[in-house]
Amino acid sequence: MIWENVKLALNGLRSNKMRALLTMLGIIIGIGSVIAIVTVGSSLTSSVSSSLVSLGGNNLQLSVDPRPDENGEHANNYSYEDSDLLTDEMLAAYQQRFAQQIRAIVLTESKDPGSALRQGQTAKITTTGANQGFFDLDRVSLAAGRLLTQNDQDGRRKVAVVSDLLVKRLFGGDAQAALGQPVEVTEANGSVNEFTIVGVYTYQMQGVFLGGKPTVSDDARTQLYIPLTTFHELNGVSEGSYFWCEVAPAAGVDTAAFEVRSEQFFEQSYYKNNAQFRVEAYNLKNEMSTITQVLDTISIAIGVIAGISLLVGGIGVMNIMLVSITERTREIGIRKALGATNSAIRTQFIVESVIICLVGGALGILAGCGLGSLGATLIGAPARINFATVLVAVGFSMAIGVFFGYYPANKAAKLDPIEALRYE
Amino acid sequence: MTGEKKPIIQLHNIVKRFYIGQPNELEILHGIDLEVYEGEFVAIVGESGSGKSTLMNIIGALDKPTEGSYILDGIDITAAPDSALSSLRCRKIGFVFQTFNLIARTSAVKNVELPMLYGGVSGAKRTARARQLLELVGMEQRMGHQPNELSGGQKQRVAIARAMANDPAVLLADEPTGALDSATGRVVMDLFHKLHKEQGKTILLITHSQELAAECQRIITIRDGRIIHEAKGGRGA
Numbered sequence: 001m002i003w004e005n006v007k008l009a010l011n012g013l014r015s016n017k018m019r020a021l022l023t024m025l026g027i028i029i030g031i032g033s034v035i036a037i038v039t040v041g042s043s044l045t046s047s048v049s050s051s052l053v054s055l056g057g058n059n060l061q062l063s064v065d066p067r068p069d070e071n072g073e074h075a076n077n078y079s080y081e082d083s084d085l086l087t088d089e090m091l092a093a094y095q096q097r098f099a100q101q102i103r104a105i106v107l108t109e110s111k112d113p114g115s116a117l118r119q120g121q122t123a124k125i126t127t128t129g130a131n132q133g134f135f136d137l138d139r140v141s142l143a144a145g146r147l148l149t150q151n152d153q154d155g156r157r158k159v160a161v162v163s164d165l166l167v168k169r170l171f172g173g174d175a176q177a178a179l180g181q182p183v184e185v186t187e188a189n190g191s192v193n194e195f196t197i198v199g200v201y202t203y204q205m206q207g208v209f210l211g212g213k214p215t216v217s218d219d220a221r222t223q224l225y226i227p228l229t230t231f232h233e234l235n236g237v238s239e240g241s242y243f244w245c246e247v248a249p250a251a252g253v254d255t256a257a258f259e260v261r262s263e264q265f266f267e268q269s270y271y272k273n274n275a276q277f278r279v280e281a282y283n284l285k286n287e288m289s290t291i292t293q294v295l296d297t298i299s300i301a302i303g304v305i306a307g308i309s310l311l312v313g314g315i316g317v318m319n320i321m322l323v324s325i326t327e328r329t330r331e332i333g334i335r336k337a338l339g340a341t342n343s344a345i346r347t348q349f350i351v352e353s354v355i356i357c358l359v360g361g362a363l364g365i366l367a368g369c370g371l372g373s374l375g376a377t378l379i380g381a382p383a384r385i386n387f388a389t390v391l392v393a394v395g396f397s398m399a400i401g402v403f404f405g406y407y408p409a410n411k412a413a414k415l416d417p418i419e420a421l422r423y424e
Numbered sequence: 425m426t427g428e429k430k431p432i433i434q435l436h437n438i439v440k441r442f443y444i445g446q447p448n449e450l451e452i453l454h455g456i457d458l459e460v461y462e463g464e465f466v467a468i469v470g471e472s473g474s475g476k477s478t479l480m481n482i483i484g485a486l487d488k489p490t491e492g493s494y495i496l497d498g499i500d501i502t503a504a505p506d507s508a509l510s511s512l513r514c515r516k517i518g519f520v521f522q523t524f525n526l527i528a529r530t531s532a533v534k535n536v537e538l539p540m541l542y543g544g545v546s547g548a549k550r551t552a553r554a555r556q557l558l559e560l561v562g563m564e565q566r567m568g569h570q571p572n573e574l575s576g577g578q579k580q581r582v583a584i585a586r587a588m589a590n591d592p593a594v595l596l597a598d599e600p601t602g603a604l605d606s607a608t609g610r611v612v613m614d615l616f617h618k619l620h621k622e623q624g625k626t627i628l629l630i631t632h633s634q635e636l637a638a639e640c641q642r643i644i645t646i647r648d649g650r651i652i653h654e655a656k657g658g659r660g661a
Binding site for chain 2: 001004330334335340344
């Protein structure tokens, strides 16, 4: 019976395409805009969060920051003394204290832009000292040779891991040939050092948010990684002092709680007598909740607009159903004379109204997915269609059909068959 | 006649009043007594305004009498709740209307299936029976055609097939030839005679034409809401 009604309703829509389309427009716009905004929103969120994870979004950033005053304001003018900064010793103690929670501490220090030279060829580089934690976390993907090891760090060896772009410029792209070869590095201040290449990594543009496609030119400036200890020695210091460092927590660690405990550790052990500075811990993922909140607010606003559109659409459906029932009064009379019960008539028209709304909803979903994907592509995020939303949209269109179809259908069901048969 | 035959329609002292505002009570039927037996072909004749349409609505279970009792195929219609009337119409009555009243944009076979759909007959059975009935009325060539592709006579034959769908206790034909020219009217009347003779259908024909009424077994004449005359017809057995 329901199936017969569905076929009947679809036939009705086919024979009155323009009217059906106009009736459905409100539903199409309502559902379409919800789907579009949700698609763009979830594409954006997932793209941002995957960017953050690839950048170590789960990691803590420890940094030495000025303390806020009594009013919670941060001083605008401040200067660091060496004694204010994080030291290797502090970090070693920290790592020991939270041995269970810490997977690795990443420390890097970079020099100003310099250049690498070999047999008259040059490549733009930035010399970066990186500790063992940096390599333990696979921050670079190795193309040939090896990464730096603890032995390199301990021995303050003058070895380097260079990018494939540097190899391309200095060695004609042959990574194997570059291994074991010396490279001469000239720093911005004029000092010259020679390192032995032990590894080649594949250059990836860092900090690419939202899936934008980086174009890598051959002479892009790349990192030339040397042991952090070697870096310090070249700088003439025995150990490092850092404004900030990155801490990778072990799997399953509650980062929010660990953030607080980390701050407490540094406060109690080292900074409680420092009136000007303290150590603060941040987590990118927590920062991301701000972005999510903004998106949620936008979604709610669009949702309200879409809701109004659906309400208007629903009223349109109700209106056209009332018109349709008046036009088909005689048909209703015939059906009743042939034995249709009131509930059969009611079902027929509710099904018809639901079909109008479902077809409208389906068109809306198509339009919404199309627009959403387009929008996502325009902002450079991979389109992600949220299937839960699609299901909710389908359910919602059906609900609108039932809700706004009930009154006209009930009116049809209650028609007096004699009156209806007489209707011209 | 036919004391031993089963009564299909038993009307006793049927009165129908309409209320057009309290003081203006309008009595259309003033106590109708009528019995129609199984296998009879009866004509009800009356001029317009005689009350025959009102009587037909009551016999067709579209309306209830104000007073009196009506037993259709053993079921007391006057006692049945309104909600039961549709299923009685579905199973017991086959309507044939003057203006055919086929459902537009719906093929002949689907039109014939309609009463069976409401009677809860399953899809395959429905189609098979509809095809069989369309063959019976000589419309096997036009099963897939929609009403607007059929002539008047063809429409009425489809309508008769539809009326037969649930094998009703009585075929109720209201001026079935009224909208047809005499030649096609003849075809339709012959079809009724065929159904009467071959299928033993009980048929109640409502008409204002004495000529058509004369073909039936029994002729009941109504005037001003009363049966004024009853006679045997010329044709039939």
